[in-house]
Amino acid sequence: MSDIQERVVVTEVGMRDGLQSIARTMPTEFKRRWIDAAYAAGVRHMEVASFVPAKLLPQMADADEVIAHALTYDDLIVTALVPNLKGAQRALASGVHRIVAPISVSTAHSLANVRKTPAEMIESFAAMRALIDSAASERASASAGARRVELIAGLSTVFGCTLQGAVPYADIAAIARAALQAGADVIALGDTTGEATPRQVGEIIELVREVAGHKLRSLHFHDTRGLGLANTLIALQHGIREFDASLAGLGGCPHAPGATGNVNTEDLVFMLDSMGYETGIDLAGLIASRDVLAKALPGEPLYGYLARAGLPKQFSATAQRQRIEPSESQVLQ
Amino acid sequence: MSDIQERVVVTEVGMRDGLQSIARTMPTEFKRRWIDAAYAAGVRHMEVASFVPAKLLPQMADADEVIAHALTYDDLIVTALVPNLKGAQRALASGVHRIVAPISVSTAHSLANVRKTPAEMIESFAAMRALIDSAASERASASAGARRVELIAGLSTVFGCTLQGAVPYADIAAIARAALQAGADVIALGDTTGEATPRQVGEIIELVREVAGHKLRSLHFHDTRGLGLANTLIALQHGIREFDASLAGLGGCPHAPGATGNVNTEDLVFMLDSMGYETGIDLAGLIASRDVLAKALPGEPLYGYLARAGLPKQFSATAQRQRIEPSESQVLQ
Known part of the structure; x- marks a missing residue:
């Protein structure tokens, strides 16, 4: 292992993807506490809300308040999910750093989810791009130091679709290309329905990288x-x-059938830590932050292997590194 | 993907490792049914019992009967776990094809588990080797076609120990070397305490392969x-x-804290299938075979993602292969 640890960014999306997938609405005060606890544990990337009509997703009705709280942390990168131009206007006004716009690769899923075809979503995405650029040029004349809002094409149902079944690789490449032409800063790939498998993941990353190069940046897995x-x-x-x-x-x-939970943050950070990647996140702090969920959502099942089994005795950054070095064997003396 | 599927052997060890880890004893008749159901699903390698004193492990008191049933299937490879020479004698008499003898790499675990040091376990292992060889030469004079019993050194606590913490790589190499010198046909590596992590797994495989070459054959993971x-x-x-x-x-x-369940067979076979490996195991049959457990052990928790979420719509050997081929994109037409 090299002495220089490679950095991996873990974006906590529970405040958006997690909370919009459960029936109850978490009170705003608990969302603030969750952001505080995650920040205290070292999390510096959070997707904290989505801008959708409150009648469709009452869980996200307090998006502005939640984002305003997240933005009180100077070095926290704040993301919101945005399905349409109206949402993009609200997101821009809120001051988020990153906007993720979902674009389904499966036509069946796209119609069911946003009542638009993928081609129509690409048009909507291009309009968001124009809006962001025009807001940026206004801001640029007002204040030279303003940070440019990043527009992420969140390709969904990339690894399969519960409605359509298999998603052709050619469709994935076509949507990625169209999203880039429409002005995506970043391409993210989402396993919306929890169907991704390892060999396929490698193939699709290589496929999209041919189209998007370094603009292919992040992956979003569910652990179904x-x-x-x-x-x-x-x-x-x-x-x-x-x-x-x-x-x-x-x-x-x-x-449960149809399960769609995201990959568990604690278990992911444990794996990354064990492999020598630097996440900046403190595992003990992260596990402690589950208390906010337990208090805010009593009775809601909380998953995760590490939180229940605990860290192995051998596990600390030091122990992991020491173990790499050959040592004198004592076992058969 | 190549047209020739690579074969991966999955050994069902639930009848041994699973059953000896729960409080209840499964009636012999259900063990027979489990073997039947696993065989019907295509499983051709099973570790069905261990030869330990019945007062220590009443769950395994019917080892001879269970093995006799397993041996009614001509093409089923039957394995038993054996901790000492006495057990090896019983295993030989039972007619199993493979004997796994556990050897802890951690002295603390070895003393706690079998009240012997690793060095003493190696001595015991050498005695098993001598016993098997002498039985084989007797059988050879009686019947030329008799199959040679395979002796597997099942190295345990290889990836960490709840008592000792980190296990030095040099100790792993020393025990593997000693087991080979004592006559191991095969080296297997066990993550007894569920502490293995990916980078470490790769490093330890390469380390042991330097010592054991192709005799390093199988891995045993827990999903703690x-x-x-x-x-x-x-x-x-x-x-x-x-x-x-x-x-x-x-x-x-x-x-639960201290969880020690093995990797789930159904989820493992799903992953292997999805990657194009041939296991010979039918997933639907495997999932159906869980019924035997539900009936034999009412109330015992049954785990597994696939059994609950079901196969993805896209998933069949054919669909997986088709998806690899580029197709004409229709999505933006």
């Missing part, structure tokens, strides 16, 4: 079939260094 | 910290083609 961390491992091997995850696997029951 | 399949993936990349697993993850609760 227990392969979330195995898929992450393959993505790491294919050069991906940014992953979404949810504290306590919030947002879906891995033990 | 959710990394069982990620670790399997790394082992596959390092050339391992044989893995232990338990139906329904029997033998430990992944959601």
Whole structure:
């Protein structure tokens, strides 16, 4: 192992993907506490809200307040999910740093989810791009130091679709190309339905990288079939260094049909730590932050292997490194 | 993907490792039915019993009967776990094809588990070797076609120990070397305490392969910290083609402190299938075989992602292969 640790970005998406997938609405005060606890544990990337009509997703009605709180931390990168131009206007006004716009590769899923075809979503994406650029040029004349808002094309149902079944590789490449032409700063790939498998993950990353190069940046796995961390491992091997995850696997029951929980943040950070990647996140602090969820959502199942089994006795950054070095064997003396 | 599928051996160890880790004893008749159901699903390698004193492990008191039933299937490879010479005598008499003798790399674990040091276990292992060889030469004079019993050194606590903490790599290499000198046909590596992590798995496989070459054959992971399949993936990349697993993850609760369940057979086979490996195991049959456990052990938790979420719509050997081929994109037409 090299002495220089490679950095991996873990984006906590539980406040958005997790909370919008459960029936209850978390009170705003608890969302603030969750952000505080995650920040205290070292998390510096969070997707904290989505801008969708409150009648569709009451869980996200307090998006502005939650984002305003997140923005009180200077070095926290704050992301919001935005499905349309109206949402993009609200997101821009809120001051977020990153906007993720979902674009389904499956036409069936796209129609069911946003009542638009993928081609129509690309048009909407291009309009968001124009809006962001025009807002940026206004800001540039007002203040030279303003940070440019990053527009991420969040390709969804990339690894399979519960409605359509298999998603042709050619469709994935076509949507990625169209999103880039429409002005995407970044391409993210989402396993919306928890169907991704390791060999496929490697193939699709290479496929999209041919189209998008370094603009292919992040992966979003669900752990529906227990392969979330195995898929992450393959993505790491294919050069991906940014992953979404949810504290306590919030947002879906891995033990029920149709489960759709994100990869568990604690288990992901444990794996990354054990492999020598630097996340900046303190595992003990992260596990302690589950208390906010337990208090805010009593009775809601909290998942995760590490939180229940605990860290292995041998496990600390020091022990991991020491173990790499050959030592004198005492065992057969 | 090549048209020739590489074969991976999955050994069902639930009848041994799973059943000896739960409090209740499964009636012999249900063990027979489990073997029947696993065989019907295509499983051709099973570790069905251990030869330990019945007062220590009443769950294994019917080892002879269970093995006799397993041996009614001509093409089923039957394994028993054996901790000492007495057990080896019983195992030989039973007619099993493979004997696994556990040898802890951690002295603390070895003393706690079998009240012997690793060096003493190696001596015991050498005595088993002599016993097997002498039985083989007797059999050879009686019947020329008799199959030679394979003696496997099952190195345990290889990836960490709950008592000792980190296990020095030099100790692992020393024990592997000693086991080979004592006559091991095969070296297997066990993550007894569920502490293995992906980078470590790759390093230890390479380390032991330097000592054991092709005699390093199989890996035994527990899923205590959710990394069982990620670790399997790394082992596959390092050339391992044989893995232990338990139906329904029997033998430990992944959601309780100290959980020690084996990797789940169904989830493992799903991952292997999805990657184009040939296991000979039918997933639907495997999932159906969980019924035997549900009936035999009412109330016992049965784990596994796939059994609960179901196969993805896209998933069949055909669909997986088709998806590899580029297709004409229709999505933006």
